[in-house]
Amino acid sequence: MTKTKIAVIGGSGIYDIDGLENAAWTQVETPWGAPSDALLTGTLDGVDMAFLPRHGRGHIHSPTTVPYRANIDALKRIGCTDVISVSACGSFREEMAPGNFVLVDQFIDRTFAREKSFFGTGCVAHVSVAHPTCPRLTDACHTAAMDAGITVHKGGTYLAMEGPQFSTLAESKMYRESWGADVIGMTNMPEAKLAREAELCYASVAMITDYDSWHPDHGEVDVTQIIATLMGNADKGRALVRRMPALLGTERKTCPHGCDRALEHAVLTAPEVRDPQVVAKLDAVAKRILA
Structure with missing residues (x-):
């Protein structure tokens, strides 16, 4: 058993956690540079929380x-x-309408301009992302969404595009019809892959703002449309987050799906030839394995 500490990474429209006690913004230094912002930490219903915009x-x-x-x-x-x-996303499915949430369980990664691993030359590791989100944590998010009265779809494939531009009509149709994606966004990759390397349970709550550009009755995406839907989605997102501490509790058992043991057999570089500088940068992410 370990102490539960829930992190919320807030996308567009989510910039804090309602009701956080003893809230404080804290700067955290990492070997990989500065995070997006300071981290907002505190407790919610007795459970430690951290929020990162x-x-x-x-x-x-x-x-x-x-x-x-x-x-x-x-x-x-x-x-x-x-x-x-x-995070905010577009939808490729009529039934997954703007204002609905999708609990993502698969990804298609089409990003190309981002660093996607903590590991590399000097310390090589290969983790499995066959099932990139944690079913236990996703189940808890589903319960919270239902309790909050949110229309939520459990399971869906998220197409991660580089951006910042939105899809062309041809791309939108391809992702929907040929590739079988359900939603599209720009930020869950490599985030999900890195969470797995760090042995963190990860759940993706995709808040639908639009129908991308495939829908014949809705036209192309524009930021004005997205912002209008974001406001309502943000309130729903905060309502979901408020319910998570009660569902997860203060004490956390070993993940039944192995998310917290993802590095168990992943590091291939022999100890005697690992680069000490690379290993030093992995002091938080992989200390359990490399120490």
């Missing part, structure tokens, strides 16, 4: 420039055990 307060980071490695390292470094990613 993915784009920074005021929305200063584009999807490409978000410091994903620093963000995940910082959350691991302060003792977080469970990460709930909240």
Whole structure:
């Protein structure tokens, strides 16, 4: 048993946690540079919480420039055990309408301009992301969403695009019809992969703002449309987060799906030839394995 500490990475429209007690913004230094912003820490219903605005307060980071490695390292470094990613997305499914939430369980990663691993030359590791989100944590998010009266779809494939531009009509149709994606966004990759490398349970709460550009009755996406839907989604997102401490509790058992043991057999580089400088940078992410 370990002490539960819930991290919330807030996307567009989510910039704090309601009701956080003893709230304080704390700067966290990491070997991967500065996180997107300071971390807001405190307790909610007796459970330790941490909040990180993915784009920074005021929305200063584009999807490409978000410091994903620093963000995940910082959350691991302060003792977080469970990460709930909240983000805006477009929908490829009629039934997944703007204002609905989707609890993502699969990804198609089409990003290309981001660092996607903590490991590399000097210390090589390969983790499995066959099932990139944690079913236990996703189940808790589903219960919280239902209790909050949110229309939520459990399970869906998230197409992660580089951005910052939205899809062309041809791309939107391809992702929907040929690739079978359900929603599209710009920020859950490499975030989910890095969370797995850091042995953190990760759940993705995708808040639908639009129908991308495929829908014949809705036209192309524009920021005005997105912002209008974001306001309502943000309130729902905060309502979901408020219910998570009661569902997860103060004490956390070993993850039944192995998220917290993802590095168990992943590191391939022999101890005697590991680069000490690389290993030093992994002091928070992989200390359990490399120490």
